Amino acid sequence: xxxxxxxxxxxxxxxxxxxxxxxxxxxxxxxxxxxxxxxxxxxxxxxxxxxxxxxxxxxxxxxxxxxxxxxxxxxxxxxxxxxxxxxxxxxxxxxxxxxxxxxxxxxxxxxxxxxxxxxxxxxxxxxxxxxxxxxxxxxxxxxxxxxxxxxxxxxxxxxxxxxxxxxxxxxxxxxxxxxxxxxxxxxxxxxxxxxxxxxxxxxxxxxxxxxxxxxxxxxxxxxxxxxxxxxxxxxxxxxxxxxxxxxxxxxxxxxxxxxxxxxxxxxxxxxxxxxxxxxxxxxxxxxxxxxxxxxxxxxxxxxxxxxxxxxxxxxxxxxxxxxxxxxxxxxxxxxxxxxxxxxxxxxxxxxxxxxxxxxxxxxxxxxxxxxxxxx
Numbered sequence: 001x002x003x004x005x006x007x008x009x010x011x012x013x014x015x016x017x018x019x020x021x022x023x024x025x026x027x028x029x030x031x032x033x034x035x036x037x038x039x040x041x042x043x044x045x046x047x048x049x050x051x052x053x054x055x056x057x058x059x060x061x062x063x064x065x066x067x068x069x070x071x072x073x074x075x076x077x078x079x080x081x082x083x084x085x086x087x088x089x090x091x092x093x094x095x096x097x098x099x100x101x102x103x104x105x106x107x108x109x110x111x112x113x114x115x116x117x118x119x120x121x122x123x124x125x126x127x128x129x130x131x132x133x134x135x136x137x138x139x140x141x142x143x144x145x146x147x148x149x150x151x152x153x154x155x156x157x158x159x160x161x162x163x164x165x166x167x168x169x170x171x172x173x174x175x176x177x178x179x180x181x182x183x184x185x186x187x188x189x190x191x192x193x194x195x196x197x198x199x200x201x202x203x204x205x206x207x208x209x210x211x212x213x214x215x216x217x218x219x220x221x222x223x224x225x226x227x228x229x230x231x232x233x234x235x236x237x238x239x240x241x242x243x244x245x246x247x248x249x250x251x252x253x254x255x256x257x258x259x260x261x262x263x264x265x266x267x268x269x270x271x272x273x274x275x276x277x278x279x280x281x282x283x284x285x286x287x288x289x290x291x292x293x294x295x296x297x298x299x300x301x302x303x304x305x306x307x308x309x310x311x312x313x314x315x316x317x318x319x320x321x322x323x324x325x326x327x328x329x330x331x332x333x334x335x336x337x338x339x340x341x342x343x344x345x346x347x348x349x350x351x352x353x354x355x356x357x358x359x360x361x362x363x364x365x366x367x368x369x370x371x372x373x374x375x
Contacts, residue, residue: 005184005187006180006183006184006187006211006291006294008176008179008180008183008184008354009180009353009354010211010214010215010218010354012170012214012215012217012218012221012354013218013221013222014168014221014344014345015167015168015221015226015345016158016161016162016345018224019161020154020157020158020161021154022348023149023152023154023155023158023345023346023347023348024147024148024149024152024154024155024347024348025147025148025149025347025348025349026145026146026147026148026149026150026346026347026348026349027145027146027147027347027349028143028144028145028146028343028347028349029090029091029143030144030146032059032060032090032091032092033092033144034143034144035088035090035091035092035141035143035144035339036091036092036093036141036142036143037087037088037091037092037093037094037095037139037140037141037339038093038094038095038139038140038142039084039085039087039093039094039095039096039136039139039140040136040137040138040139040140040332041084041096041135041136041137042136042137042138044125045125045126045127046125046126046127046128047125047126047127048126048127048128049126049127049128049129050100050101050102050103050128051082051098051099051100051101051126051127051128051129051130051131052074052098052099052101052106052124052125052126053096053097053098053099053124053125053126053127053131054070054096054097054098054099054121054123054124055094055095055096055121055122055123055124055125056070056094056095056096056097056119056120056121056122057092057093057094057119057120057122058087058092058093058094058095058118058119058120059091059092059118059119060089060090060091060118061089061117061118061119062086062087062089063083063085063086063087063095064086065089066097066119067081067083067097069114069117069119070097070099070114071099072113073107073110073113073114074099074101074106074107074110075107076099076100076101080099080100080101081097081098081099081100082097082098082099082100082130082131082132083095083096083097083098083131083133084096084131084132084133084134084135084136084335085133085134085136085139085335087139088174094122096131096136097131098127098129098130098131100130106124134335134336136335137334137335138315138332138333138334138335138337139332139333139335139337139339140316140330140331140332141329141330141331141332141333141339141342142328142329142330143328143329143330143339143343144322144326144327144328145326145327145328145329145343145346145347146325146326146327147347149327149346149347149348150321150325150326150327151325155327155346155347156319158345158346159317159319159329159346162314162317162342162345162346163314163317165227165260166227166260166263166311166312166313166314167311167312167313167314167341167342167345168217168221168226168310168311168312168341168345169217169263169308169309169310169311169312169337169341170214170217170338170341170344171210171211171213171214171338171341172338172339172340172341173340173351173352173354174338174340175206175207175210175338176207176210176211176354177207180354182203182204182207183207183208183211185204185207186199186204186205186207186208186211186294187208187293187294187297189204189297190204190208190293190294190297190298190300190301191293191297193300194297194300194301205298205301205303208269208294208297208298209268209269209270209298209303210268211291211294212267212268212269212288212291212294212295212298213266213267213268213269213308215287215288215291216266216267216284216287216288216310217266217310219283219286219287220264220266220283220310225264226264226310226311227257227263227264227310227311228254228257228264229246229249229253229254229257229262229264229280230246230249230264230278230279230280230283231246231248231249231277231278231279231280232245232246232247232276232277232278232279232280232281233245233246233249233264233265233276233280234246234265234274234275234276234280234307235253235257235262235263235264235265236262236263236265236307236308236309237261237262237263238260238261238262238263238313239334243265243275243307245275245276245277260311260313263309263310263311264309264310264311265307265308265309265310266284266307266308266310267284267288267305267306267307268305268306268307268308269288269294269295269298269299269303269305270298270299270302270303270304270305270306271299271302271303271304271305272304272305273305274305275307308336312333312334312337312341312342314331314332314333314342315331315332315333316330316331316332317329317330317331318330318331329342329346340352
């Protein structure tokens with residue numbers, strides 16, 4: 001297979017620019033405290049079992065860094081640590097970890113063993129099972145915005161529109177690495193033949209699939225159809241991975257889409273046949289026609305075809321201004337969704353346009369979403 005280097009940075013459109021024009025410049029994450037994330041588990045540990053679950057607050061650390069520290073402090077192998085998703089580094093985040101300690105108590109001096117690290121142990125509970133990726137219900141965000149955008153009357157209008165109509169479910173810049181390096185490495189690896197030993201965590205496969213999904217979403221935004229199902233579309237139910245194909249698009253289905261009860265979807269490319277039909281299938285083929293080397297490489301690698309919603313609903317949204325004139329946004333997103341995709345519709349900032357991050361932070365804000373897989 002001939003290697004084709006995907007263009008970077010991509011020119012993927014915002015949904016709101018056609019309605020309100022481009023957003024004003026703004027700043028976010030000037031300090032870790034400006035980007036707060038709290039994992040929403042959706043259930044409680046049972047209180048007994050072989051696994052110790054830890055509710056941890058971290059500051060300016062990646063999830064992987066915390067996992068390594070917990071393995072060291074609990075004297076276990078790295079594989080004994082579990083977590084539901086990756087959280088941003090330049091942030092203050094709270095999330096659950098699990099440690100496999102069969103027949104063992106938590107080290108009595110565990111807080112002392114973690115001393116010196118920017119993390120705090122908040123709670124401990126027992127549970128029968130390891131915490132698996134994507135097991136949480138979602139993530140709650142509280143983000144501080146500063147700069148010119150805070151005095152722009154257009155911000156409130158843009159925010160209200162997103163709360164009512166939803167947000168484009170782009171994979172964020174973190175997925176692709178600084179300067180798109182993860183994507184370029186993926187293209188090279190897929191061109192010569194993917195091997196697990198070259199990509200043990202599947203990060204590069206994920207970057208390629210995410211890129212192709214964003215290509216589809218960008219094309220739907222350009223056609224202003226990213227929130228409106230097409231004939232033959234596979235739609236995904238809000239708050240679920242359940243999907244069904246629209247046989248005939250009627251007023252009831254249009255109304256459900258307008259109420260954010262169902263969402264159009266795009267393909268996470270891999271082996272198998274797309275469940276989309278008619279106009280929706282034709283659109284998918286046209287959108288990805290220029291990216292066949294990546295598609296074929298993913299098929300050869302054995303990636304499994306799945307689907308992801310093109311749109312996100314903001315749960316429990318809020319906007320307030322503090323005494324310093326900064327704006328605080330709050331909202332909850334499902335696993336695999338990116339807060340940076342919300343911010344991209346509201347402010348103009350280089351890192352949100354897939355430019356290099358000055359912080360060097362290349363860890364995404366959440367784990368891969370539980371997508372609707374094609375059976």
